[in-house]
Amino acid sequence: MAPAAPPDESVDRRARRRQRTRNDIARIAVRLTAERGYDHVTVDDIAEAADIAPRTFFRSFPSKDDGFFLDHDERMVFLRQALADRPTGEPIRASVRAAVLALAEHVDDDQEAFRAKSLLIRQVPSLRARSADRTGEWQRVLAEGVAQRLGTDAERDLRAQVIAASTVAALQAAVQVWLSTGGEATVHDVVAEALDLITEA
Amino acid sequence: MAPAAPPDESVDRRARRRQRTRNDIARIAVRLTAERGYDHVTVDDIAEAADIAPRTFFRSFPSKDDGFFLDHDERMVFLRQALADRPTGEPIRASVRAAVLALAEHVDDDQEAFRAKSLLIRQVPSLRARSADRTGEWQRVLAEGVAQRLGTDAERDLRAQVIAASTVAALQAAVQVWLSTGGEATVHDVVAEALDLITEA
DNA sequence: GTCGGAATGGCAGTCACTGCCAGTTAATCT
DNA sequence: AGATTAACTGGCAGTGACTGCCATTCCGAC
CATH class of the missing domain: 1.10.357.10 (Tetracycline Repressor, domain 2)
Structure with missing residues (x-):
């Protein structure tokens, strides 16, 4: 069965939340890279600075690079x-x-x-x-x-x-x-x- | 002391040999990729097909991709x-x-x-x-x-x-x-x- | 409160790539 | 020819990006 259409608000909320996380990660990635240089920043570094698990990073971005093209x-x-x-x-x-x-x-x-x-x-x-x-x-x-x-x-x-x-x-x-x-x-x-x-x- | 200038021939020979190896590897890489698809061909595969050690591949090309831009x-x-x-x-x-x-x-x-x-x-x-x-x-x-x-x-x-x-x-x-x-x-x-x-x- | 789907985390594995050292080849010198 | 030396090659161990899988947690819906 098709699930009942959820109220718009909650959907938006999820999407917005998700978007905010992406923004945060991207901002942090750019900042760290500017500070230390691209290859002195690992995905693990970014994840830690963003307070997420490394695995989660790749749920927001398909690759390390993609944070730069948000x-x-x-x-x-x-x-x-x-x-x-x-x-x-x-x-x-x-x-x-x-x-x-x-x-x-x-x-x-x-x-x-x-x-x-x-x-x-x-x-x-x-x-x-x-x-x-x-x-x-x-x-x-x-x-x-x-x-x-x-x-x-x-x-x-x-x-x-x-x-x-x-x-x-x-x-x-x-x-x-x-x-x-x-x-x-x-x-x-x-x-x-x-x-x-x-x-x- | 600067080493005596070696006879041109030998230098050319080395360079030519090197160039031939590069050509071979590149040709093999392109062929394998065309056959199996890019991500079903590892550098190890290419190296084996070219009869060299994987490590040697990276002496001819800085990255897997570079064989395509010979x-x-x-x-x-x-x-x-x-x-x-x-x-x-x-x-x-x-x-x-x-x-x-x-x-x-x-x-x-x-x-x-x-x-x-x-x-x-x-x-x-x-x-x-x-x-x-x-x-x-x-x-x-x-x-x-x-x-x-x-x-x-x-x-x-x-x-x-x-x-x-x-x-x-x-x-x-x-x-x-x-x-x-x-x-x-x-x-x-x-x-x-x-x-x-x-x-x- | 609880149910169900989405988001998250952790783990193990693959693969590109690198530094290092050892062995081999091949050009040069005597 | 044999010694010398530099380039080439190979193997090994390590790092880092990325993935599949499964367990856990979160959160809106009822």
Whole structure:
């Protein structure tokens, strides 16, 4: 038998609790790594600092690295939605641009945390690789959105793929430059400039 | 005292021998993985099939994954050189385009092997992530070449980074589409088309 | 209060990878 | 040829990420 639908509140409560734990663990993992360096922090260390059993860590995150990409999934959802929300009449590049800029703005909320985490990721090979892979997922999201607009099959539409890929690449490049320069500009502005540079000769 | 310079021949011999071993191991690793799937092949399996001790495997490759990226370093050197070889008067985008196309042509030699390996990499998360990271190195090479031409500092020059990033992204996208479609076109042609699409509205 | 499912913990095992030392090979010198 | 020396290889023990399994605990629902 299907169990009686539980009152919303309790479900939310469980989910929220779970989410809070994840946040805590992630925060601790990042802090410890910043302090001691990635390979001087074991999962056991993180677990102990978070006051959980090591086994439990892997119930919250599939791997040690995943604590560093806590908000990735939400951002993917956000990006997909932001793109879908653009008016259908708008030129496709403009829509993509707007969606990505919305995402970038999202980041400016906690620039310092973002900068710290990004620098860490850039330094550690396994995190860097993971990050690059996840960037590929953003690209997939964009490509699908674009293909949907164009009425094509994303995987086979070179145009959609190139638009998505070059956009994400520009975003990525903008963040890297932002990290390397003092950071007097906001992420949003640098990204905007980078997006303009794609199509410029 | 510095040892007397050894006759070239012997040095080359050692290097060649070493290179041959590496090739052998890599080939075996790819074959086994294609047959059984990535996580049903241990390093011990590969070592045994290659008739070496497991410990020796890690003398040839820093990690299990690295066998799949055997020729990466050569390609980076090739790309750097190809870009440096372009005439200084040429527009920068044209130079980058020519260099990347030269690289793509390089691949058409053994399309089938390239396709098989690429499909494998695309399937396996850790290989995919590693691949994405190495793609980032190509981007760095291109960005440095571009910055040198422009007389700027690569890390801080947004324009150089965006040109490099969007180019590599297009290359990447082209390969993915090539993999997804039947492959009636050559890699070179698809890449050329992708590069054109970057700057197109 | 108690029932049932979800979350947690602990344990043992696999596998990637590393440092260390010993044995082997192979190039160089006399 | 035989001694010397450096590179290559192998084995061993240890660490750390991750997994499957089972016992325990927690907590909302009745």
